Amino acid sequence: MKDFFYAIQDLFVNVLFAPFDALRSLELTNWWSANFMSWLFIVIGMVAFVYWMLQLKKYNDNGEEDKSISSHSYL
Numbered sequence: 001m002k003d004f005f006y007a008i009q010d011l012f013v014n015v016l017f018a019p020f021d022a023l024r025s026l027e028l029t030n031w032w033s034a035n036f037m038s039w040l041f042i043v044i045g046m047v048a049f050v051y052w053m054l055q056l057k058k059y060n061d062n063g064e065e066d067k068s069i070s071s072h073s074y075l
Contacts, residue, residue, distance in 0.1 A: 023037070
């Protein structure tokens with residue numbers, strides 16, 4: 001059973017986190033390249049935000065949304 005947990009440790013430390021270790025060592029020479037993953041996630045977030053805003057504008061221009069003032073019948 002002990003070997004099973006050591007195998008999981010070995011998988012994560014030596015295989016799955018190896019690219020991030022390489023990025024960490026790259027940070028000493030080039031900061032922009034080392035933060036590539038962060039830049040990638042920022043760009044994906046910006047594209048998703050623009051897409052979402054365009055979809056909201058499309059529905060707003062079609063007039064499909066109910067924009068009545070009272071949101072509940074008891075108001």
